[in-house]
Amino acid sequence: MTAERKEFRWIGKRPVRPDGVDKVTGRAQFSADFNMPGQLIGKVLRSPHAHARIKSIDTSKAKALAGVKAVITGADFPSLPDEWVGAGRVEGNFKYFSENIIARDKVLYEGHTVAAVAAVSAAIAEEALSLIKVDYEVLPHVIDPVEAMAPDAPLLHEKMITRGMKTPPTKPSNVAKWAEFLMGDPVEGFKKADVIVERSYTTKAVHQGYIEPHAVAASTSADGQTVVWCSSQGQYQVRTWVSKIVGLPLSSIRVIPAEIGGGFGGKLIPYLEPLAVRMSRLTNRPVKITMSREDVFRATGPTSGAAMKIKVGATKDGKIVAAEGEFIFQAGAYPGSPFMNGLMCSFAPYAIPNVRTWGYDVVTNRPKAAAYRAPGSPIAAYAVESALDELAKKLNIHPVDLRLKNAIVEGTPSYFGPKFGSVGFVETLEALKKHPNYNIPLGPNQGRGFASGFWFNGGGESCATVNINDDGTASVIEGNPDIGGSRASMAIMAAEVLGIDYDKVRPIVGDTASLGFNHVTGGSRVTFATGMAVVRAAEDAVREMKERAAMLWDISPDAVTWEDGFARPAGDNAGKHEPLSLKQIAGQAAKTGGPICGHASLNAQAPGPGLGSHMVDVEVDPETGHVKILRYTASQDVGRAIHPSYVEGQMQGGVAQGIGWALNEEYIYDKNGRLENPGFLDYRMPVCSDLPFIDTIMIEKPVPSHPFGVRGVGEVPIVPPMAAVANAIHSAIGKRLTSLPMSPPKVRAAIDGDA
Amino acid sequence: MSKHHVTATINGEPTEFLCETSQSLLDVLRDELELTGSKEGCTSGDCGACSVMLDGRLVCSCLVLGVEASGRTVDTIEGMAQGADLHPLQRHFLEGAALQCGICTPGFLIAARALLERTPDPTETEIRYWLAGNLCRCTGYDKIVRAVMDAAAEMRGAR
Ligand code: FES
Ligand code: FES
Numbered sequence: 063m064t065a066e067r068k069e070f071r072w073i074g075k076r077p078v079r080p081d082g083v084d085k086v087t088g089r090a091q092f093s094a095d096f097n098m099p100g101q102l103i104g105k106v107l108r109s110p111h112a113h114a115r116i117k118s119i120d121t122s123k124a125k126a127l128a129g130v131k132a133v134i135t136g137a138d139f140p141s142l143p144d145e146w147v148g149a150g151r152v153e154g155n156f157k158y159f160s161e162n163i164i165a166r167d168k169v170l171y172e173g174h175t176v177a178a179v180a181a182v183s184a185a186i187a188e189e190a191l192s193l194i195k196v197d198y199e200v201l202p203h204v205i206d207p208v209e210a211m212a213p214d215a216p217l218l219h220e221k222m223i224t225r226g227m228k229t230p231p232t233k234p235s236n237v238a239k240w241a242e243f244l245m246g247d248p249v250e251g252f253k254k255a256d257v258i259v260e261r262s263y264t265t266k267a268v269h270q271g272y273i274e275p276h277a278v279a280a281s282t283s284a285d286g287q288t289v290v291w292c293s294s295q296g297q298y299q300v301r302t303w304v305s306k307i308v309g310l311p312l313s314s315i316r317v318i319p320a321e322i323g324g325g326f327g328g329k330l331i332p333y334l335e336p337l338a339v340r341m342s343r344l345t346n347r348p349v350k351i352t353m354s355r356e357d358v359f360r361a362t363g364p365t366s367g368a369a370m371k372i373k374v375g376a377t378k379d380g381k382i383v384a385a386e387g388e389f390i391f392q393a394g395a396y397p398g399s400p401f402m403n404g405l406m407c408s409f410a411p412y413a414i415p416n417v418r419t420w421g422y423d424v425v426t427n428r429p430k431a432a433a434y435r436a437p438g439s440p441i442a443a444y445a446v447e448s449a450l451d452e453l454a455k456k457l458n459i460h461p462v463d464l465r466l467k468n469a470i471v472e473g474t475p476s477y478f479g480p481k482f483g484s485v486g487f488v489e490t491l492e493a494l495k496k497h498p499n500y501n502i503p504l505g506p507n508q509g510r511g512f513a514s515g516f517w518f519n520g521g522g523e524s525c526a527t528v529n530i531n532d533d534g535t536a537s538v539i540e541g542n543p544d545i546g547g548s549r550a551s552m553a554i555m556a557a558e559v560l561g562i563d564y565d566k567v568r569p570i571v572g573d574t575a576s577l578g579f580n581h582v583t584g585g586s587r588v589t590f591a592t593g594m595a596v597v598r599a600a601e602d603a604v605r606e607m608k609e610r611a612a613m614l615w616d617i618s619p620d621a622v623t624w625e626d627g628f629a630r631p632a633g634d635n636a637g638k639h640e641p642l643s644l645k646q647i648a649g650q651a652a653k654t655g656g657p658i659c660g661h662a663s664l665n666a667q668a669p670g671p672g673l674g675s676h677m678v679d680v681e682v683d684p685e686t687g688h689v690k691i692l693r694y695t696a697s698q699d700v701g702r703a704i705h706p707s708y709v710e711g712q713m714q715g716g717v718a719q720g721i722g723w724a725l726n727e728e729y730i731y732d733k734n735g736r737l738e739n740p741g742f743l744d745y746r747m748p749v750c751s752d753l754p755f756i757d758t759i760m761i762e763k764p765v766p767s768h769p770f771g772v773r774g775v776g777e778v779p780i781v782p783p784m785a786a787v788a789n790a791i792h793s794a795i796g797k798r799l800t801s802l803p804m805s806p807p808k809v810r811a812a813i814d815g816d817a
Numbered sequence: 818m819s820k821h822h823v824t825a826t827i828n829g830e831p832t833e834f835l836c837e838t839s840q841s842l843l844d845v846l847r848d849e850l851e852l853t854g855s856k857e858g859c860t861s862g863d864c865g866a867c868s869v870m871l872d873g874r875l876v877c878s879c880l881v882l883g884v885e886a887s888g889r890t891v892d893t894i895e896g897m898a899q900g901a902d903l904h905p906l907q908r909h910f911l912e913g914a915a916l917q918c919g920i921c922t923p924g925f926l927i928a929a930r931a932l933l934e935r936t937p938d939p940t941e942t943e944i945r946y947w948l949a950g951n952l953c954r955c956t957g958y959d960k961i962v963r964a965v966m967d968a969a970a971e972m973r974g975a976r
Contacts, residue, residue: 078911085919086907088854088894092920095853185837271954273858273866274920323856323920324954355859546917546955707914711956715917718957742863742952750958751942751949 079550093293093320094277102180104351105187109169112427112735113203123193129186136166140309158396170395173360180341203427203735207392210236238397242420245477251384251416255375263445265802266728269364274323280338281348293322296582307336318573327433359740365434366391366399370445389421394430403438406478410516436777447513447785486699486763487673511790515781519774520585521666526595530658534645538569541580547708559600561627586774591666603660610654670765672778674698680790687810697759701773714756720783825886828896836883845883854894865951868924875931894923905968915964917955
């Protein structure tokens with residue numbers, strides 16, 4: 063912990079979160095917990111085929127069933143222009159977004175929505191689905207991204223021309239986009255290398271795996287005003303999407319955020335909301351839709367699988383002189399894999415003079431890839447950090463030292479943008495070397511692996527209001543769903559500025575009508591950007607309270623200071639006045655000008671990038687190929703830990719997800735393009751008995767642009783684990799696993815030498 | 818199709834409800850009795866978010882039929898605190914930040930209480946295997962295991 067910690071009263075403490083009691087007593091309302099009088103139940107008909115043309119849909123029998131109130135298909139939604147919008151508040155191609163929510167002339171993956179029904183009961187809605195007759199012409203499909211790039215591959219979008227090429231191709235293909243980053247001259251650079259490692263890697267699609275399935279309730283009144291209750295990573299994002307996809311004025315939609323049961327990027331975009339809103343408008347009744355776990359797996363998430371080629375070269379002393387990477391990411395049915403992030407994050411932690419990365423965004427007959435925690439970076443890091451381990455071993459340099467020799471520091475130029483600002487990468491590596499786990503002796507079949515990871519971290523638009531109540535408390539209204547303790551961080555920062563007790567601050571997450579626009583809960587931006595808005599709003603309230611005190615004392619506001627929750631005269635010149643507490647000032651608000659509140663709106667700039675370094679010990683069972691995680695140590699530059707427990711929690715949770723990605727998780731398709739494991743039994747996420755305690759090291763290198771130095775922390779921790787585990791397996795058995803997941807059969811095959 | 822009339826003791830209170838033959842206990846709790854603290858993560862017995870006690874035994878309420886509760890006792894998360902007095906497990910989950918999103922929390926609390934009732938002094942390994950039927954995607958389980966250990970120690974009077 064840093065020395066300046068002492069100046070703070072609340073920052074760095076670990077108080078109970080404001081929403082905690084409701085969450086341990088079952089009172090907290092998550093999205094599926096809302097029910098309304100007169101509510102209809104909605105159900106969704108999904109494609110059984112991976113790729114098919116919809117020749118016709120006959121809904122007449124379903125519509126005629128008693129109790130059915132609405133049946134909708136793609137024809138009930140406006141067709142949107144095929145255009146790319148953004149960057150900015152919305153980004154992407156709404157034609158694709160809309161068609162992913164409900165298919166038009168083709169279905170592009172098993173689970174693709176074809177129609178939806180609202181009825182007076184779930185049983186009737188279910189029966190109605192079975193009465194909808196869809197005439198499909200089944201088409202050849204393609205699941206693998208490399209196969210999808212072949213010249214004779216079945217085309218998902220018959221007119222799609224690759225974007226991003228200097229000379230656009232004349233023929234359509236499944237390659238939605240191509241991109242490249244270049245710095246220096248890698249061809250020349252490699253000539254200087256004494257040692258070169260060149261290797262290919264693959265990863266599989268994995269799901270975010272939030273425990274709460276998607277759910278929504280929507281209600282439209284006779285005047286056309288619609289209210290939507292749902293859990294999401296951004297109520298404003300839901301409002302925008304519903305507005306565009308259903309074709310409604312933004313002002314007619316109010317989105318009320320429910321508590322969210324996990325998202326990890328997968329709840330940044332809506333799936334059910336436009337369907338529920340459309341049906342509630344047709345019926346003027348509330349419509350509730352919940353997804354089954356199977357639907358969650360088949361039709362939401364996952365992140366991309368990828369095929370990558372990495373080449374790195376270094377001189378004998380361990381200086382990396384050149385690096386290249388090719389990244390083929392599968393996007394799922396519509397363009398938009400995180401391959402660009404992969405291109406940028408892959409070599410980002412290292413100061414390499416000559417770098418070239420290039421890649422392809424490839425559509426395949428799978429659900430459209432959604433963001434998953436540091437989207438793109440963990441995939442790329444699996445390849446790059448594995449290659450670096452191999453390089454270190456060839457050079458006979460400790461893998462941590464190789465990274466230290468090449469680590470970026472403040473001022474290092476990046477190959478994709480401006481120079482890096484304040485970064486604490488070196489410190490994360492040095493901290494690992496000092497950790498007791500670094501020197502624990504290993505037994506037979508055990509190995510230790512290291513890897514690092516990078517994430518940009520986000521800023522962006524946020525606003526917040528701080529209301530001062532007459533009993534001396536404060537309410538904070540913010541616009542970002544609390545996905546892992548952010549209300550606690552907001553309350554801590556507000557209490558710190560106001561100078562009152564943490565318990566006297568109650569934060570709420572407002573709906574789209576109670577606060578201006580806020581960007582999503584994602585990109586590790588909330589504690590940074592929304593935190594900044596809360597701090598500024600609290601400062602605004604303090605300014606107002608100083609003015610009120612000045613008025614009561616009849617002195618100039620400049621002659622008032624604010625300290626520990628009291629207004630005080632700034633000095634002797636200001637006159638002798640008893641300090642006024644926040645409560646006293648609030649109590650006299652009526653006579654000094656009315657309610658006291660502070661507000662701030664901002665577009666937060668210059669977030670500090672996040673870097674982390676991990677160390678893992680594994681034991682490989684040579685009989686079964688099973689890999690057991692013995693200990694895990696994650697070290698990260700966290701800027702400033704506002705509530706350290708929730709920072710540790712982000713690190714531990716990200717590591718656990720990364721271990722699942724490394725060892726077990728994958729989307730498995732049969733030859734018809736149907737997902738074979740759409741449930742938790744066969745899509746195996748880590749359980750409690752799979753993991754040890756996860757040790758964390760928080761390095762605090764404050765980010766200059768934030769009043770308290772906050773740095774996003776939520777995404778970096780999922781970046782290093784896959785490579786760290788692969789490198790540990792290599793240390794244990796001397797074999798390098800280059801394809802995820804490193805499941806027992808693959809490890810066993812590697813031991814037997816046929817991998 | 819006529820519904821069944823079922824009487825059961827839920828969180829200590831005599832309760833009556835009507836349910837269909839195929840309705841799970843989880844659906845009855847959530848949809849008929851408005852006890853939405855038990856969560857649905859899968860309906861296949863794989864996530865433990867729906868954990869409740871049925872006659873003192875830990876079950877996944879998604880795998881039990883509503884009619885099976887007839888004449889039996891059901892204890893859900895809503896009955897865990899005594900008024901404003903939280904159960905030590907609830908308190909330690911809060912103090913130890915053992916929840917992030919909180920969707921898995923009711924299930925973990927019910928399962929952990931069942932463990933501590935039979936094993937007041939569990940080892941870390943016992944806790945990990947007992948809770949292996951409850952999925953949490955947010956925490957990596959670290960703080961959950963610690964919170965259970967801390968609550969167990971407090972309940973034994975060890976601190
Ligand atoms: S909902 Fe019952 S175990 Fe998942
Ligand atoms: S806290 Fe989110 S699933 Fe456990």
